[in-house]
Amino acid sequence: MMDTLIAVGSVGVLGVLLGVIIGVVAKAFAVEVDERIEQVEEMLPGANCGGCGFAGCADFAKGVVGERATPAQCPVCSTEDVLKISEYLGIAAEEKEKKVALVRCSGDIPNTVRSLYNGVRDCRSAVLVAGGAKGCDYGCLGFGSCAEACPFGAIEMRDGLAIVHKDLCVGCENCVAACPKSLIVMVPAAATTHVYCNSPEKGAVKRKVCKTACIACRKCVKASGEEDYMEIDGFLIRSNYENPPGPDLVEAAECPTTALRVDAEHVKGAYGGEA
Template sequence: MMCNILSQIDTSLLVAVVLMALIGLLLGLIIGIVAKLFKVETDPRIELVTSLLPNANCGGCGRAGCADFAKAVVAGEVAPNQCPASSQETVSAIAKALGIEASTSFKKVAVVLCGGDKNQTKNWTLYNGVSDCRSAMLIAGGPKACSYGCLGMASCVRACPFGAIEIINGLAIVHSEKCVGCGKCVATCPRKLIKLVPAGSKVHVYCNNPEKGPAKKKYCNVPCLGCRKCDKNAPGKFKFEGFHAIVDYEAAEQPTLQDLDTIKCPTNCLLSAQEHLAIEENNPDHLEKSSANAESK
């Protein structure tokens, strides 16, 4: 009797163990074969970059997780430094693994393509509403006579997590040394006049209005007239949209500071970023205000 029960337990136990082992083996085999048969060739660099990333899947880069970001980095769509959670070491490790320059070749900065501060461009009406560009846009398109120019109500300043944008004389100006190129301001600006440009480009056309020159001249002192002087003096570095020039940021060569001297833009809307900043900062209004601020401090 005892022996009988024991043998029965033994067979059940034996069958169970063998069965489990068999099923495990079979499943492992199937998965192995299927993985071989249905192998998808993926770029091994994607996996490499993914392993270097923080893998927190925070979505801060605007992509669906770290793997997706790695894919975009390998494809060259975004720079490794676009990951807000990565330290500088991580970024340079990724750049090194991919054989690209960490920041110089890819870094982008934002630039507000408008030179019409409150003294240069007229307002066609008064605006007493909430001081926010998007609110102002909702009411007859805002108070500025130029319907493409900067409204100067600091929506982008509030959007910038790095404090890189400042309103000077009613005009938003990006301090490019603080800008990391996250693009938050680009998404915020209701007039779509902030652009991410390669950090290497120093010269920009500070006008975003595609209308004809004489029409712009009526309300703005510093519009792009569409005279094509820049294109003639520095061919291949500009392109035209409507009647205004844009620096061709995709071109191999970007306009240099020397080009500025030969072009001599008649309305001074083609400027280097430094000049643009200097013009606004040296404006008497601004100087008065900042000295008053310094005194009060």
């Protein structure tokens, strides 16, 4: 009996001793956690889209508190969210310009020359295997890799063309990384008028494969006058997003291929190239 009591007592003493040692070690090596990180994370939208360049909202919150990032770097945060976080941390709130994705292509199935394609229905795979079914080497492949990459459902695939609904786009840039053709760029959400073409080929070459390609006729450049709404990039015209054109330029320019479009009308499918 005595041996049993001694054994139990020894175990108890050992347990207490180990508990004290563990407590001392835990206290000595404890890592202090800044409570502001948790507060900032709660203020974030919680999308975990990675558009900020960090591995999720928790990591981004650490970056903001550690002054390695600013609240405005979160593409999902509204202006109010940025202001709220900045006020909480006692830092100056940066002015945030919302940007949305733009797919620089208008070559849907009805307006492009196509060939038979029986490959994998994935844009990256199509580029590696056969280049896809469309005649234009610079246009949207239409297999929807960008739509699958969008966590907000902002991209619709319609007639073999990716269409961005900018009211749903938060600017996370996941689609930019997903497109093997580098077709997708981020533009100011306030801009409404764009050239939906990405081909640097000469106009005659483009028209053989796409009815809605930009042929660099420069009618839009002339119509903008001294306002410099448009930029000339070889055999391709682009909108100048430092001084973006308005919807009235589309009517004034009378683009012969409708490559110059108002985004809202493009989404509606209101345009089409000449036969």
